Amino acid sequence: MDLIIRRAMLPRSAASQDGQAVDIGIDAGRIVAVEPKLAASAAEEIDAAGSLVTPPFVDPHFHMDATLSYGLPRVNASGTLLEGIALWGELKPDLTQEALVGRALQYCDWAVARGLLAIRSHVDVCDPRLLAVEALLEVKRRVAPYLDLQLVAFPQDGILRSAGAFENLKRAIAMGVDVVGGIPHFERTMADGAQSVRLLCEFAAEQGLRVDMHCDESDDPLSRHIETLAAETQRLGLQGRVTGSHLTSMHSMDNYYVSKLLPLMRESGVAAIANPLINITLQGRSDTYPKRRGMTRVPEMMAAGINVAFGHDCVMDPWYSLGSGDMLEVAHMGLHVAQMTGVDGMHACFDAVTVNAARILGLEGYGVAPGCAANLVLLDARDPVEAIRLRAARLAVVSRGKVVSRAPAARAALSLEGRPAQVDFKLHRG
Ligand code: FE2
Numbered sequence: 001m002d003l004i005i006r007r008a009m010l011p012r013s014a015a016s017q018d019g020q021a022v023d024i025g026i027d028a029g030r031i032v033a034v035e036p037k038l039a040a041s042a043a044e045e046i047d048a049a050g051s052l053v054t055p056p057f058v059d060p061h062f063h064m065d066a067t068l069s070y071g072l073p074r075v076n077a078s079g080t081l082l083e084g085i086a087l088w089g090e091l092k093p094d095l096t097q098e099a100l101v102g103r104a105l106q107y108c109d110w111a112v113a114r115g116l117l118a119i120r121s122h123v124d125v126c127d128p129r130l131l132a133v134e135a136l137l138e139v140k141r142r143v144a145p146y147l148d149l150q151l152v153a154f155p156q157d158g159i160l161r162s163a164g165a166f167e168n169l170k171r172a173i174a175m176g177v178d179v180v181g182g183i184p185h186f187e188r189t190m191a192d193g194a195q196s197v198r199l200l201c202e203f204a205a206e207q208g209l210r211v212d213m214h215c216d217e218s219d220d221p222l223s224r225h226i227e228t229l230a231a232e233t234q235r236l237g238l239q240g241r242v243t244g245s246h247l248t249s250m251h252s253m254d255n256y257y258v259s260k261l262l263p264l265m266r267e268s269g270v271a272a273i274a275n276p277l278i279n280i281t282l283q284g285r286s287d288t289y290p291k292r293r294g295m296t297r298v299p300e301m302m303a304a305g306i307n308v309a310f311g312h313d314c315v316m317d318p319w320y321s322l323g324s325g326d327m328l329e330v331a332h333m334g335l336h337v338a339q340m341t342g343v344d345g346m347h348a349c350f351d352a353v354t355v356n357a358a359r360i361l362g363l364e365g366y367g368v369a370p371g372c373a374a375n376l377v378l379l380d381a382r383d384p385v386e387a388i389r390l391r392a393a394r395l396a397v398v399s400r401g402k403v404v405s406r407a408p409a410a411r412a413a414l415s416l417e418g419r420p421a422q423v424d425f426k427l428h429r430g
Contacts, residue, residue: 001042002026002028005023006048008051009053010022011347013350021050023036025040046378051395053379054115055377056117056399057115058117060243060309063123064107064136066319067314068106069316074090085318097134101142108149110325116325117147117148117399118149118150120360125165126155126165136151153169155181158186160187166199179212182215183196183214183217184225185249193225201238202236205237213243215247217245218283219286220252226250226270229270231268233268239269243271244265245273266305274296275312275313277312277329278313279337280333282294299340299348310352310357311357328391331349346388349388373400374400376398378398379394380395393410395409
């Protein structure tokens with residue numbers, strides 16, 4: 001074998017060994033064995049020593065065309081969504097393909113180091129030059145040996161509101177962009193928003209593509225485009241291929257209406273993506289106090305059988321000044337905002353940045369089992385809850401069977417009389 005990771009603990013969603021440590025055998029880019037005390041040898045062996053090995057983090061919602069542009073041409077003074085969109089509009093004419101590719105590749109380096117090996121990125125198609133589309137298609141080719149990048153044709157300014165946007169979106173798909181995007185709540189009227197959902201879903205059905213729309217990213221309880229998205233999914237037979245991103249208006253909707261909406265979403269097989277870091281900072285901006293959190297109804301959707309994942313959305317761009325590609329930071333924020341502090345809830349938040357997100361992207365061979373792709377992360381934590389609590393170091397990241405990143409464990413040396421020489425921030429009893 002090429003590589004064996006010994007004495008690994010698996011997350012609940014991948015654990016078939018009942019909490020027992022396993023050895024993971026890897027050959028020719030595939031996992032070939034997952035069992036205790038694997039009787040084999042390999043060119044390279046890593047001792048996990050009881051730490052968690054997980055399939056890679058997956059970011060199901062990102063904007064790689066804008067990432068790392070913080071401060072260009074100026075910073076977002078108010079920190080609001082609308083100033084962010086205006087700022088992006090100011091930046092667009094100055095974009096060059098070279099700068100876009102450079103920033104995106106730098107972000108992908110960060111992602112790999114964070115064990116984030118699959119990203120669905122929206123790419124703005126409203127610029128008729130389709131410069132960002134060309135740039136991200138080039139990035140997709142360049143990172144393909146180590147990272148799965150899926151692209152969504154995203155009409156930032158609306159397909160009905162912005163002249164030529166739908167045609168540009170179709171051109172982007174013809175160039176190789178994977179998924180059909182949309183932004184119904186940004187169209188001029190509710191009727192236009194619903195019409196945009198219909199047109200885009202019909203186009204996706206014709207082309208046999210997946211759909212992922214920015215949907216109802218507002219605090220307006222009457223923004224109900226998710227209902228149209230679910231209904232169109234059923235009408236066109238798109239079940240399992242459609243995702244509503246953000247869905248923040250659901251936070252503010254009437255409970256009776258939501259009690260009808262959740263079963264509709266479940267029957268339609270529509271998945272949901274919350275973006276906790278962005279939702280908690282951008283929503284509720286018109287409120288005084290009490291101030292709404294604005295994140296969609298994550299635990300309620302999960303309980304209704306809807307697949308829910310968490311996305312990063314933004315890192316150092318016109319909408320968000322922070323972030324470093326750490327999906328554990330995303331899970332940490334999601335856990336807090338959704339108050340998912342029970343044990344099952346915390347594990348569900350880990351799933352939201354791993355297995356649930358992988359299902360949305362339709363990743364093949366994702367998991368820790370024989371036959372799966374050898375994409376794995378060794379974390380400096382013993383279980384997913386500890387991983388979220390510590391935003392644990394990625395001790396080793398394996399992509400396509402090769403170790404592509406290593407990082408030291410987080411330790412601090414103490415100089416205190418009568419106290420230990422070192423702390424690792426883990427609970428040690430007895
Ligand atoms: Fe977004």
